[in-house]
Amino acid sequence: MPSDTFYTAIDIGSSKIASVVARVGTEGELKILGTGVVPSQGMQKGRIESIDEVKTAIATSLEEAQRYIGRGVVSGVYVGVSGNHITCVNTKDVVDNPGEVKDINTHLLEQLIKSSFPEVGHSQEVLHIIPIGYDVDGLSGVRNPVGLHAEQVHVDAHVVLGDAVALKNTVKAVESNRVNVKSLVLQSLASAEATLTGDEREMGVVFVDIGAGITDLAIYRQGSPWFSAMIPVGGNQLTKDLQVALGTSFYIAEEIKLKWGHAFPEMLQGIEEVVIPSFQGQPRRMVQRKLIAEPLNARMVEMLKQILLKVRQSGLRQMPDGGLVITGGCSELPGLQELTLGTLGGPVRIAHPRGISGLPTNLRKPAFSTAVGLLLWGIKHQGEKRLYGSGESTLWGKKSFLSRFKKEPKVRSEATVG
Ligand SMILES: Nc1ncnc2c1ncn2[C@@H]1O[C@H](COP(=O)(O)OP(=O)(O)OP(=O)(O)O)[C@@H](O)[C@H]1O
Numbered sequence: 001m002p003s004d005t006f007y008t009a010i011d012i013g014s015s016k017i018a019s020v021v022a023r024v025g026t027e028g029e030l031k032i033l034g035t036g037v038v039p040s041q042g043m044q045k046g047r048i049e050s051i052d053e054v055k056t057a058i059a060t061s062l063e064e065a066q067r068y069i070g071r072g073v074v075s076g077v078y079v080g081v082s083g084n085h086i087t088c089v090n091t092k093d094v095v096d097n098p099g100e101v102k103d104i105n106t107h108l109l110e111q112l113i114k115s116s117f118p119e120v121g122h123s124q125e126v127l128h129i130i131p132i133g134y135d136v137d138g139l140s141g142v143r144n145p146v147g148l149h150a151e152q153v154h155v156d157a158h159v160v161l162g163d164a165v166a167l168k169n170t171v172k173a174v175e176s177n178r179v180n181v182k183s184l185v186l187q188s189l190a191s192a193e194a195t196l197t198g199d200e201r202e203m204g205v206v207f208v209d210i211g212a213g214i215t216d217l218a219i220y221r222q223g224s225p226w227f228s229a230m231i232p233v234g235g236n237q238l239t240k241d242l243q244v245a246l247g248t249s250f251y252i253a254e255e256i257k258l259k260w261g262h263a264f265p266e267m268l269q270g271i272e273e274v275v276i277p278s279f280q281g282q283p284r285r286m287v288q289r290k291l292i293a294e295p296l297n298a299r300m301v302e303m304l305k306q307i308l309l310k311v312r313q314s315g316l317r318q319m320p321d322g323g324l325v326i327t328g329g330c331s332e333l334p335g336l337q338e339l340t341l342g343t344l345g346g347p348v349r350i351a352h353p354r355g356i357s358g359l360p361t362n363l364r365k366p367a368f369s370t371a372v373g374l375l376l377w378g379i380k381h382q383g384e385k386r387l388y389g390s391g392e393s394t395l396w397g398k399k400s401f402l403s404r405f406k407k408e409p410k411v412r413s414e415a416t417v418g
């Protein structure tokens, strides 16, 4: 049974800030107690541009989320982070026990994981070190080596780093609301927690969360995250393209995109016409829906190419067997699945948080994968020490690493149980 009872997630997105407060019940069920969603202000592609605006927006969203439960319940929060300051590296480290055949114990693994801590300069902080596999005396692909006899153990770890100043600003904006940050979590890893099935992770999958300002990408192989990246383009760019194509305002273009947008013009049957409201003295006019779809299609094809480029940069020559899973608000654009199938091949799945009994319908949307995933991440990794800002990076390892070998708290979730 999880020892923490209340969990709070804050997703600081480019278009919205979403706070969700939840509780894990006695049966292991996740109960959502409150949600606060407000328009985002002061954020630019994952970085805080105006800390006062972000602080205020977080305050409003937290207030709304706590409306029916009273203040004081929320103390520690899990916060999503992304942006082009995030980098990832896969490390391989070794511990030798020459001469003696030893039982691998948690102390040894602790040593190993400490040695995975990369050298980082003042400008960077380590966000995650995720052990992804062990090599025990030449036997690779061992998931949990505790208890095995071995002379030499290697660990492969996926390490995620972020810019120290950007992370510090995020913590500052959140903690100004009299809550403490339990952990900063890479947004793609959080979203994946709420959406990917165990099979997809095992088979290997490219996972993307297409938001308003950024597209977060994670590649999973053999059950674990293996590559993380971001593309600094999201739904806002589609709206800007439509704005130019229609000669209208961003807000009108956004409204038209949400109502009539389509990623695949060939799928649109007949001549459907859409009313474009008047703008700057121009009268309202009729435009064919296919013409609205064309700039969206062009941008989406470009974004899919960038996704493929990242997959190639990761070292993969082809899409993994689990294909591509897409979430984030932008994944709701009609025709995206068909366009992606036609451009990159299959399988392609549009995902939203699911499988969590009692999850309110307002959170069962792709735009809330990060917020719901942050709660699941918090439950799974509860009790772990946050890595960044601790000033004791070399001491890291004990709790967070060892907790992998403890029984994980069970939350009823198809996504996490797989
Ligand atoms: N039905 C829809 N069709 C097309 N686009 C949509 C639809 N619904 C939402 N979007 C787009 O999704 C984007 C918002 O997605 P989301 O809420 O996931 O972003 P965010 O988390 O705030 O931003 P980011 O993750 O980039 O920081 C907006 O660009 C919005 O226009």
Ligand SMILES: [Mg+2]
Binding pocket: 013, 014, 187, 209, 211, 212, 328, 370
């Ligand atoms: Mg987002």
